[in-house]
Amino acid sequence: MDLNVLLPRLLALAWLLPLCSFALIVFFGPRMGRAGRYAAHVATTAIIAACVLSFASLGLWLTQHPVGAAHGAHAAAVPPHINGDWYSLGEFGSLRVTIGYYIDALTLCMFCMVTLVASCIHVYSAGYMHGELHDVFDTFGPTEEGRMIRRRGRYYRFFQCLSLFCFSMLGLVLAGNVAMVFVFWELVGICSYLLIGFWHERKSASNAANKAFIVNRVGDFGMIVGLMAVWTGMGTFSFGDYKVTKADGTVAMAPGIFSQVRPAANEHKLQIPDGMVKSAVGSQASNVLVGKSDAKAVAVAAQDIRDLSAPQKLKDWRSQGLGYGLLVIAGLGIFCGCVGKSAQVPLHVWLPDAMEGPTPVSALIHAATMVAAGVYLVGRFYPVFTPEVLMVIACIGCATLFIAATVALTATDIKRVLAYSTVSQLGFMMLALGLGGWLAGMLHLFTHAFFKSLLFLCSGSVIHACGTNEMPSMGGLRRKMPITAMTMLIGCLAIAGAGIPATVIGFSGFYSKDSIIAQDLSFWAANPRLGGWFFYAALFGAGLTAFYMFRLWYMTFAGNPRDGHVYYHAHESPSSMTVPLMILAVLAAVGAWNIPFTGGLGLQSLLQQAQPAGIADGVSGGLYWSSIAMPAQHLAHEHANAIKAEWAAFGVALVGFLLATVFYGLRKLDPADVTRAFPRLYRFLFRKWMFDELYSYCLVRPMLKISDWVAAVDRRGIDWLVDGSARAIEGIARVDDWFDRIFIDRAVNVAARWTYALGMRLRTIETGNVRQYVLWLVVATVGLFVLMSFFWSYAIAG
Amino acid sequence: MSIFCEPVGLSHYLVVSAILFVCGVLCMTTKRNVLGVLMGIELVLNGANLNFMAFGSPAICGTSTLGLDGQLIALFVIVLAAAEAAVALAIALNYYHTHATVDVDRGNELKG
Numbered sequence: 004m005d006l007n008v009l010l011p012r013l014l015a016l017a018w019l020l021p022l023c024s025f026a027l028i029v030f031f032g033p034r035m036g037r038a039g040r041y042a043a044h045v046a047t048t049a050i051i052a053a054c055v056l057s058f059a060s061l062g063l064w065l066t067q068h069p070v071g072a073a074h075g076a077h078a079a080a081v082p083p084h085i086n087g088d089w090y091s092l093g094e095f096g097s098l099r100v101t102i103g104y105y106i107d108a109l110t111l112c113m114f115c116m117v118t119l120v121a122s123c124i125h126v127y128s129a130g131y132m133h134g135e136l137h138d139v140f141d142t143f144g145p146t147e148e149g150r151m152i153r154r155r156g157r158y159y160r161f162f163q164c165l166s167l168f169c170f171s172m173l174g175l176v177l178a179g180n181v182a183m184v185f186v187f188w189e190l191v192g193i194c195s196y197l198l199i200g201f202w203h204e205r206k207s208a209s210n211a212a213n214k215a216f217i218v219n220r221v222g223d224f225g226m227i228v229g230l231m232a233v234w235t236g237m238g239t240f241s242f243g244d245y246k247v248t249k250a251d252g253t254v255a256m257a258p259g260i261f262s263q264v265r266p267a268a269n270e271h272k273l274q275i276p277d278g279m280v281k282s283a284v285g286s287q288a289s290n291v292l293v294g295k296s297d298a299k300a301v302a303v304a305a306q307d308i309r310d311l312s313a314p315q316k317l318k319d320w321r322s323q324g325l326g327y328g329l330l331v332i333a334g335l336g337i338f339c340g341c342v343g344k345s346a347q348v349p350l351h352v353w354l355p356d357a358m359e360g361p362t363p364v365s366a367l368i369h370a371a372t373m374v375a376a377g378v379y380l381v382g383r384f385y386p387v388f389t390p391e392v393l394m395v396i397a398c399i400g401c402a403t404l405f406i407a408a409t410v411a412l413t414a415t416d417i418k419r420v421l422a423y424s425t426v427s428q429l430g431f432m433m434l435a436l437g438l439g440g441w442l443a444g445m446l447h448l449f450t451h452a453f454f455k456s457l458l459f460l461c462s463g464s465v466i467h468a469c470g471t472n473e474m475p476s477m478g479g480l481r482r483k484m485p486i487t488a489m490t491m492l493i494g495c496l497a498i499a500g501a502g503i504p505a506t507v508i509g510f511s512g513f514y515s516k517d518s519i520i521a522q523d524l525s526f527w528a529a530n531p532r533l534g535g536w537f538f539y540a541a542l543f544g545a546g547l548t549a550f551y552m553f554r555l556w557y558m559t560f561a562g563n564p565r566d567g568h569v570y571y572h573a574h575e576s577p578s579s580m581t582v583p584l585m586i587l588a589v590l591a592a593v594g595a596w597n598i599p600f601t602g603g604l605g606l607q608s609l610l611q612q613a614q615p616a617g618i619a620d621g622v623s624g625g626l627y628w629s630s631i632a633m634p635a636q637h638l639a640h641e642h643a644n645a646i647k648a649e650w651a652a653f654g655v656a657l658v659g660f661l662l663a664t665v666f667y668g669l670r671k672l673d674p675a676d677v678t679r680a681f682p683r684l685y686r687f688l689f690r691k692w693m694f695d696e697l698y699s700y701c702l703v704r705p706m707l708k709i710s711d712w713v714a715a716v717d718r719r720g721i722d723w724l725v726d727g728s729a730r731a732i733e734g735i736a737r738v739d740d741w742f743d744r745i746f747i748d749r750a751v752n753v754a755a756r757w758t759y760a761l762g763m764r765l766r767t768i769e770t771g772n773v774r775q776y777v778l779w780l781v782v783a784t785v786g787l788f789v790l791m792s793f794f795w796s797y798a799i800a801g
Numbered sequence: 802m803s804i805f806c807e808p809v810g811l812s813h814y815l816v817v818s819a820i821l822f823v824c825g826v827l828c829m830t831t832k833r834n835v836l837g838v839l840m841g842i843e844l845v846l847n848g849a850n851l852n853f854m855a856f857g858s859p860a861i862c863g864t865s866t867l868g869l870d871g872q873l874i875a876l877f878v879i880v881l882a883a884a885e886a887a888v889a890l891a892i893a894l895n896y897y898h899t900h901a902t903v904d905v906d907r908g909n910e911l912k913g
Contacts, residue, residue, distance in 0.1 A: 771912030773905045774838070778830045 222343015229336020
């Protein structure tokens with residue numbers, strides 16, 4: 004069968020299998036074995052099948068589009084892709100809302116990564132969540148009266164939500180248009196909400212779930228603005244070109260978003276789409292017409308509107324930069340959604356709190372896949388971003404990586420360290436993307452997914468063993484849980500970017516982080532004034548990463564136990580949990596390697612194949628900010644540049660590692676001394692840069708104040724009005740009632756009483772004595788005759 | 802006095818029928834026995850019949866008529882009285898059946 008037909012079907016199957024599992028568990032979950040224990044099997048089977056299908060699709064794809072062919076020569080061409088629609092939901096003018104697909108190497112890589120990590124996490128969860136198989140006595144969530152809650156286990160519900168999440172995430176990746184992306188974007192959001200609040204009896208968990216949901220809404224608002232700009236300016240949501248049937252029955256190709264922004268006619272360079280130019284000219288002209296300024300301007304405006312489709316005019320307007328603002332708004336809006344989902348400053352506050360969810364959820368949703376969806380969307384939408392938007396992305400990414408890395412230094416909750424590390428790594432990805440390193444950013448997305456899910460699952464294993472999240476009460480656990488300790492060490496080495504500079508030997512993080520640093524360096528070379536900040540911030544962040552990760556490892560696994568009780572009860576996790584750890588550890592180590600004997604096949608070459616057309620070339624300056632220069636992507640891979648970056652990254656990571664060893668591994672220096680030396684700084688970092696306090700002070704409290712006012716207006720004003728009118732009506736009713744009783748009732752009663760009395764009188768006549776009746780009859784007859792004799796004179800005939 | 806001196810005429814008939822009527826009425830009102838009351842009714846009817854006869858007779862009222870209309874109505878009354886007697890006797894029987902007496906004064910269930 005043709006690949007263009009086969010691949011969408013295979014991926015649709017992989018996409019819908021988790022949905023089937025979700026539906027099955029929704030309807031039959033509680034009846035799947037005792038306490039729904041087979042729900043885990045259903046969900047795991049579905050996701051593993053999806054994983055197999057994804058890898059099969061990738062294999063099929065590679066037979067048609069071998070990597071390396073696209074290398075170099077085709078760098079400026081549109082990457083090979085398959086796109087189309089399965090189902091059209093509706094057409095509104097030129098806008099078509101469809102369920103469609105856009106499949107390229109990036110989609111396939113995401114499919115494989117998501118399903119693989121999800122499969123590992125499903126298997127792991129089956130072990131991790133076994134406590135939910137029977138009634139749960141929740142010791143973490145006393146009610147407000149201090150009572151412990153006893154509740155039914157929710158084993159099947161966990162897998163139900165995981166299945167829904169897998170479906171949503173795969174849909175997000177597969178989506179062929181932005182509207183569909185948005186729908187699945189929200190669906191992963193709701194899954195995240197459901198799973199953060201999985202233990203919703205705990206106040207902290209339900210708060211965290213709400214926080215995640217509300218903070219994401221802020222980002223999504225921006226995203227909707229971006230979508231509107233895309234719709235206004237391009238008239239389509241579709242990524243790729245699509246077929247349209249014209250009125251006369253002919254089928255033509257209409258340009259999708261990518262072709263409009265970077266048409267082949269313009270050598271795939273960014274240009275303002277026709278629709279955006281027209282819309283800007285139209286609004287400018289209509290402003291003139293409505294304003295009724297001098298006659299000449301009106302005439303010009305009217306002529307502009309008449310000439311809206313004239314190609315020469317369009318060219319002039321475009322060169323004047325009309326419509327550029329709309330393009331910037333579209334880019335910023337889409338990025339705004341990504342800021343929320345990928346937990347970038349200033350919307351990063353929800354992610355650390357999201358650690359209230361079960362640890363497998365933190366691994367799958369809040370580390371490997373969903374939070375990476377923001378980075379993925381930035382990568383997908385990359386052709387649309389102007390240099391100004393890219394700079395915004397870079398700045399936000401840079402701030403995020405720095406802030407989160409510093410906060411991770413002071414956190415003592417093992418999962419919070421990892422959460423801030425996740426935020427920081429997402430910042431790295433955004434920074435790389437913002438500085439023009441599409442490949443570096445996307446590569447880090449994948450390597451991070453592997454080692455961060457590994458780290459989270461390891462921390463889950465530790466929490467499972469110790470029953471606490473607090474690192475200060477752990478220590479020495481490597482003797483009790485050797486597999487977890489070793490796999491976590493591999494994860495730490497991977498995230499720190501361990502490797503041998505100037506060679507290709509290293510953990511997966513080595514490749515991605517070094518290419519990010521290299522990108523920073525080449526950006527610095529192109530922008531001598533600006534680039535240094537990004538470079539040093541990234542380097543510093545990389546050093547901090549090594550430091551806090553090894554701090555975590557040493558505090559947990561090395562040295563002597565700090566809490567004998569915890570240590571005594573600790574045990575290695577069951578094999579259902581350790582096997583996924585080992586699989587992920589292997590991936591974290593070799594994830595970015597090229598597969599031997601395949602001619603350079605690997606994650607990097609695959610991603611390179613998916614690189615959007617025309618973005619790898621350097622751009623010198625946007626319309627609004629002309630001094631920025633985006634370096635061409637290949638400059639980062641120049642030998643001198645790359646070697647410099649590798650050594651720099653190696654150096655800072657080594658320093659971080661050594662510092663952590665001195666402080667926490669060998670315990671030669673006491674970290675408490677440092678804390679005491681900089682008490683203010685420590686407190687500032689310990690309170691997470693006061694973001695929560697800031698938001699509480701600036702947003703939450705004013706909002707509560709306003710709600711208080713509104714409530715007061717409600718109570719004092721509207722309630723008073725309603726109560727008053729009710730009371731008035733009650734008064735009127737009372738008067739009415741009084742009148743009824745005094746006059747109407749009384750009149751009726753009196754008449755009735757009279758009638759009754761009369762009847763009582765008259766009854767005496769009726770004696771029941773027949774003879775008396777006869778007598779009355781006779782008397783009456785006689786009486787009548789007597790009366791008649793008075794009034795009539797009569798005569799007898801004859 | 803004059804009535805006794807006159808030849809028999811209308812007035813005499815009327816007097817007799819009035820006496821019969823009054824006797825019947827008195828019988829109806831004074832008798833407590835149901836059968837007595839029925840007899841009183843017969844007397845009243847006969848008193849009325851006599852009136853019809855008298856007013857209808859050509860010997861009394863002149864020869865302008867055949868004198869048959871009074872007799873005809875009297876015949877009707879007799880038929881009526883027979884029918885009435887049949888119904889009344891049935892009532893009397895039932896009355897006896899329910900009250901175990903023929904005393905009309907005991908049947909005062911309709912007393913108000």
